[in-house]
Amino acid sequence: MNGGTLEDRVEAFVKWLFEGHQTAVPRSSKVINDSLLGNQYISQAEVAVVDSPLIQRLKRIKQTGLAYQVFPSATHTRFEHCLGACTLAERCFTAIKERFDVELPRDVFPASGDRLKGDLAHVRMAALLHDVGHGFCSHASEQIYEVLTDIQEFKGRPAFTKNAPGEILSHLIVKSPTFRNWFTEFVIKECHSEIDLDTVAQIILGSHPRKELYFLSQIVSSPYDADKLDYIARDSYYCGLALTVDLARFYGMISITKHRGFHLCVFR
């Protein structure tokens, strides 16, 4: 795994992860109960991804790194965080759509709310996969590998300059040939999903190939994304700290506006 480009090494890692993995195609969608968010509805295609070694690996990565040494109950993992981010991404999407439909009833909402193959499916999938690039102890190890020269080289590219190393790795993992082949065979063919992995990989980086759908990437990666909504609530809950996020107000205020052809998330 030592030689080659960063993409080669990421591919070698994903290959190693999937080695010997027997994929059982899920029979249906699932409802997963979460201590924080309650019932979470996961589509058949998402269940396949959740059951894959990529997401299962996250069960071994503590969400708050070494914080459990000080806050003993902070033993929650990246796994439940990714499921939570997926659910909250849909809640953000729905809140934006509802507000749009009320304020601009004659306009057509730019994104499709289909949970199986539409833009919503892409946002949910991106939220589910956004942290697959995390290493041991989460952000604690990120501080080490962000100084690696090939990560630095990626940070020097305009497309990656605003991204953290974990996001860059998640993007590369999603784009790796092994994962793409597995996804095509089991998610697209077997689960009849129409999700485009390139779009998912773009959303993870906080961008979108279509300007009018840019706000979808902001739901997953921006200063006020579903990721933060989940981890602020989840980390405080498991650490036993009384931090509050007024989600009702958040969903009531979030909206979109057009700027230079881009639809952007705003609060008003």
Place this chain on the structure above:
Amino acid sequence: MAAPAYAKQEELLPDDILTALLALAKQKSGKERLAFRGHDSDLQKSFRNLSSTCGNRLLEPFVFSNSGPEPYSPVLNECFSRLQLCGLVGRENPDYEVVFLRPSAETYFTEYLSHRFSKDEMEMLGQTADCFLKVVTLA
């Protein structure tokens, strides 16, 4: 006097380049105090213009993201924050949207930083400083 510990550092960091650029711009402006509009969006726009009109290898570390509606350089943003924390630049009350160069930045540049740039680099910096004064809105 013993050389300061930081004298061993050889690589030029974006913070060094930005400090040198601002100090040179002040010298070239002939003003007693260099102050300019420094809201985050102003700074991003000014430096984006600077890169496109007067781009050279010293400005290469300030990479601009091309994925959103406005080009954005996180490195630039972080550099200004660090320079402010170090007391090399300040922000004016009441809205903190005017950035000014503190005298400590000039001293740091003349006594230490300027020796770390080669003759070519100083020339490049001088040209960049001229461009900077054109693209920035002086306050």
